[in-house]
Amino acid sequence: MGTAKLTQALLKNTKNPKLAWQLFKRIQSSPTNPSLLPSVPTIGRILLRSKMLPEIDHLHLLLLSSQPQQNSLASLISLVKLLAKSGFFDKAFSQFQSIRTKFPQYTPSICLYNALFEYCIKERRSDCVLWLYKDMVIAGVSPQTYTFNLLICGLCDLGYLEDARKLFDKMSDKGCVPNEFSFGILVRGYCRFGLANKGLELLDEMRRFGFLPNRVVYNTLISSFCKEGKTDDAEKLVERMRWDGLFPDVVTFNSRISGLCRAGNILEASRIFRDMQIDEELGLPRPNAITYNLMLEGFCKQGMLEEAKTLVDSMEKNGDWMNLESYNIWLLGLLRNGKLIEAQLVLKDMVNKGVEPNIYSYNIVMDGLCRNGMLSDARIVMGFILRSGLSPDTVTYSTLLHGYCRKGKLYEANDVLHEMMRYGCLPNTYTCNILLHSLWKEGKISEAEQLLQMMNEKGYDVDAVTCNVVIDGLCKSGKLEKAMEIANEMWTQGGAAVGNLGNSFIGLVDDVGSSKRCLPDLVTYSIIISALCKAGRIDEAKKKFKEMLGKSLQPDSVIFDTFIHIFCKEGKISSAFRVLKDMEKKGCNKSLQTYNSLILGLGSKNQIFEIYGLVDEMRERGITPNVCTYNNIIQSLCKNGKIQDTTSILDEMLQMGINPNISSFRILIEAFCKACDFGVAKELFEIALSICGHKEAFYSLMFNELLVGEQVSEAKVVFEAALDRSFHLGGFLYKDLIEKLCKDGKLEEASGILQKLIIKGYKFDPASFMPVVDGLGKRGNKHEADDLAKKMLEMASDGRVANKIYRSVRESIDRKETKYGGDDWQRIVHRDDGSGIALKALKRVQKGWGQGSLSSLQPQKTEFLDYW
Template identity: 65%
Template sequence: MERAAMLSKAVYLNSKSPELAWLLFKRVLSSPISASSSFFETSLQSIPLIARILTTAKMHPQIDHLYQLLLSQHRDFAHPSGFALVRALADLGLFENAISQFRSLRDRFPNDPPDISFYNFLLRCSLKESRVDFVIWLYKDMVFAGVNPQTYTFNLLIRALCEMGYLENAREVFDKMSEKGCNPNEFSLGLLVRGYCRAGLHYRGIELLDEMRSSGAVPNRVAYNTVISSLCGEGQTGEAEKLVERMREVGLSPDIVTFNCRIAALCKSGQILEASRIFRDMQIDEELGLPQPNTITYNLMLEGFCNEGMFEESKALFDSMKKSETHLTMESYNIWLLGLVRSGKLLEARLILNEMVEKSIKPNLYSYNILIYGLCKYGMFSDARSIIGLMRDSGVAPDTVSYSTLLHGYCCRGKILESNYVLREMIQVGCFPNMYTCNILLHSLWKEGKASEAEELLQKMNERGYGLDNVTCNTVINGLCKSGNLDKAIEIVSGMWTHGSASLGNLGNSFICLFDIGNNGMKCLPDSITYATIISWLCKAGRVDEAKKKLLEMIGKKLSPDSLIFDTFIHSYCKQGKLSSAFRVLKEMEKKGCNKSLRTYNSLIQGLSSKNQIFEIYGLMEEMKEKGIFPNVYTYNNIISCLSEGGKLKDATSLLDEMLQKGISPNIYTFRILIGAFFKACDFGAAQELFEIALSLCGHKESLYSFMFNELLTGGETSKAKELFEAALDRSLALKNFLYRDLIERLCKDGKLDDASFILHKMMDKQYRFDPASFMSVIDGLGKSGNKHAADEFAEKMMEMASETDINQHENKIIRGRSNNDDERDWHKIVHRNDGSGIAQKTLKRVLKGWGQGSISTSQPQKFSTHDCWDGVA
């Protein structure tokens, strides 16, 4: 006995040296002294200790050796020590090893099973590990071994059967418990009722409660509360109320748990007004004996109001909680913080954080992360960074969620450089990226077209042992499609069915080492998002036949296409003008039980619009109205376009009025359609009125001004075009889309040299950089009229501007690696034209002297790559 105690002590003292502890245990157990029965009994206590040491050190081969060593001892020791090792391994989380060794022990000692407490322990571990299949095996082994189960054993079995969906078998076990001398208790009933409710079989749960009542047994509140909560969650509040009354009939007064279950379920299903009514009754109706709301009740209602966007109600409730100070907790503050952030009230959220500190309710990590999320959502990154500093000052260390939220905000705004700084800081403080962080970066890099950096990031993820998930694979597939490598993406999808995420090795990153045939959970098989991505890009590329094959492949793999995939086909066919094919897909979509969405209708209306089938369009609009699907601006734009093309301008403008009445804001494209149609009909007055309306609704946008200007110029309204162009210059709008050269040439042609000169001077005063060729018609006109001084001044300015243009153009060519002969500017052609006047050539020769060349900058921007942040990280 003393030697065994010394063994335990020696093993414990050497626990920091696992190899030495194992060597010591193995030698002592193999020595002759270990043959004594007293040594066996006492040394049993060393088995959990040596098992924990080997498990912590990940010495798994030694664990298997330990098992074989124990079995090699005398039978009287091998049997209890083997089961002791099974218990120890299960406690340490090595459940698969425990199962394997337990099966081996039962084969070795078939007539000497462990007691019922050991079976209960394994049953409990099996449920914890979601291995309900092993629960069934254990129960059968108990029956064959003649071990009598307890009520607790049956409860574990009922729970396992319910989780597997074997409700009939669970009911059979429940009914036969009494035959085995184990009467069902309140937990047995509660487990079975919960199983029925989770399967949506509320009526079966109610029937079971009624049977219990008929047999003289009174079901407990837990069973009733379970059914009530489930009924409320399904929106069956009437049935829930009836069940509450039946509780009272059997002498069970609904307690606070009952009411909280009802309120929680109602809030979750969006029935906030019904939940509010019950909450109010609990507060004021003491005569009915209703329980008073507790902290959980208040928090449930506060969260319900916030989730539904009922800001005034949630604020009033929170203020009342602050006033009473009875029900105000950290959770209450966090719920309110999230509500404020979702409502965009970031200043108030920041003040609440200060208030928490004043009231000695120290904000926790979740509190700070809520505020970081809100600030990043609205692009207030410097404030979000300051919150991270505040966290450190308050003794709260930012976690992966804090940094990932900030990083996600930067990535969504395309701020790759800033996101890299966050990543570097994150790693430097020892907060290492998780799978979610890496997927954010990966998505951002593909979005920015940085394919090589994305692939390098994948390599870094592989080197650091990140198991790629479906989000990663789908991000890579979408990125490849976006970057034009559609065939490579298709190849990866095909490979995923065999190799899972290892199929990404086709990118050249040697990911085949990630493939583990024994780990089906990490195989990353293609899902509906994968196929939706591939099908969408195939349709965009016009490869609809290949997309159809992918759809068939998807169905063959037991993946059901959703409305989005069907919409993709409908949109593609409508865009190609194949309306009959689009409607065939629509019928198939309806057969599969997929509902038509606004996107479906918009695609069909666009297709019908291209064919001028206005009556069919109106039919679809009526159908949308019946289904409660509201049209948007794109719906109206398609119909307005169809009507305008057909010359039905009165109907088209009436739709504009209808949009405004329904609160649907027209966009710039709406007005461009209508203005263009009125110009085509030579109704310039109506076009001008629409332009004024467009400015009031859409603002003074360059696209509106340039479109109206170009239409006026094309329609011969030179004077109005000039006025509009001057207004655009006054607003400093960009000139890229204005046909200003045509305006200047037309003014010169009409003999309005002063107006043309004024336009040029105004453009120069505003410091616009415009085409130097714009000067030529004015120079020619001034030369012909004898105003050589003014012509020379314009020519000098033209040469100066042309010189700057050439230098910038030359720099761009060098940067892009293009030849010097590419993209010759129009002004070169005009200068060297030969129209008989010779004025341009003569004028230019006088100012050629002093033409400078300038220099080309050789400085390069500093490079900063995402994968650089990972260097030196273990």
């Protein structure tokens, strides 16, 4: 078979790669075989398309062993290029290394080195870049200006700006002259990392090399200065452009507006936009559709919906300006600001005006609805999509699936997954990550294992998000050591590290292709550091922090906040402020979480004055306190005995439009009750009900606090109100109320509560009857005592022993165990308190009813209880 015929035969079997491979090997093993080298690119593409990597390795070995070797060199190089181009960089690189070892006399071309450098930089493999550069020097291959530009670009992308500058300066030593692209790359690198001033310095150097900055360089610098809030510098650059004969165009102005909007300086962006609209005689470019959309997006991101709506109306009057992209920006802005109904109306308005929403439009609305838990509305939108003739895509289904998972409705999420696949829309790695996260969150570890198995079988790439979900799940499941082990192995094994979860997980993820590129990121370290801090292993968390810095991963405010929070929680305020100092040095701004942690820590050290100083600083920085901030302040005031000041804090919260939550009122009510100021506590209770609604937590809190404070009558009123609302009694000290009423001689009221519990169908502890039975017996009301003892027996025989009484730590300390504090029937039977009136009544009733021995009334052992 000739070479041409072999190539044709291989192409015919493209869909059957295994047969094509067998055919190639059979021809190759024939003693009269022709040269197979021209067919190597064809068989290589077939194998790569099917990810038959072991066969690719076999092909590489065949080429290495073929004779004469020089003839196979071109095929080996083409195979390396093909692997790199197809995304299998690791294999491409290892095969290139083997070629250099096998053929030491071979000198690769600068074009090959440039191609490999390009792929190295794309994959962020600095180790490979270094090896290639050394190999190029050893091979005596002189770099080109293009080579240096590639290396400078890679260093800039990695943030190694000083190294990029050094390499730029060495270009002349290597016989290469920087071109305008060299300068442009370095300028873009500086601007990308907020160093526009350094980029500006390069403009003068460009002139020395005989280059004039072009509009791209100017626009990059102008946008960067605007983003940094240096509008004066941006204006100077605009003037400098004019001096260089480059009149600012609409792109220049759009760069300014875009940079200002990203920096949150929307008012300055709006001024420039207005000038473009009205000052045409000054030579300013007229705004285009991009300009309008930039301004619309800027208004929406800043929550300036009235201004955005005015702009939308203006765009609609002009006709051409309000396009599909504009509507999508407006939809996204409305949903980000919680305007769900308005967004749905805009969606309908689009259709009425002849602007057909695309799937992205619908996905924006779907996401907003699902994030707000409006899943039934999201389902209605799904119907609109189908009726419009569009097909829901992976994002649509994944958004809906995420909505159900966020609500913990895994069965419904599973239905969405089946529906998705039924309509031929295959889930992607993002979809699987959503499910995986939900399964870990719900503690369904075996199901998570099955999902990982499915991901591997279906060929899904395990990305950094997948690994982080698994690591986070392990941390929350108490398997911190295993989580740390996987995070460490990601550096060498990539995504395949999640295959080491244990014997049942071994081999779930293949260590091939892109999984190798899955490296730990900032989120990975954030999860591990947070878990270590929560476990009290601060020293190990510090080591992880240093390790992260050694891996060139710069910490963000989230990681700093983790350390600040744990130090404040432990009362180590000086350590927290040292971390804060380092945080500010790294250019990380204080967040709301930072302030909340510091306020909590200062409160533990009675530093109230400093707390108010932090609150003032928050406002100056434009950070609005949230309910957690105020709760920390209230807690600090209560702890330091300044409870009278807390009411003004509560008023301030309400004036700021921040509704107190259950924790807010719990802190306040407990503090005023502890100070025996029950009048204020009851007022707060009423306010809590009006703001947060009639929550069981409020009733149980108020009832228990009144009872502990010996405010029995008021406690009884609250308890009866709770019964009227059919609240669960698990958090109520109801037996203590009955005992106290009996102790005060109010047997009728105590009996009335028991009757109400029975009528309402509550299953409560039969021990509650004991003080009433005793009291009636002491009064000589033998008949009534027997009736209650009978009901007590009926309840015990029905197994209605429920609603255990939970006490806070303070209540357990402040209160002694009550005489009738037993929580089960067994303690009733074996009790001996001296008089034994209730026990005598019980025996008398039991004898009359023929119930058998007392031991028969003890709780029966069940498999369920044994299990628990």
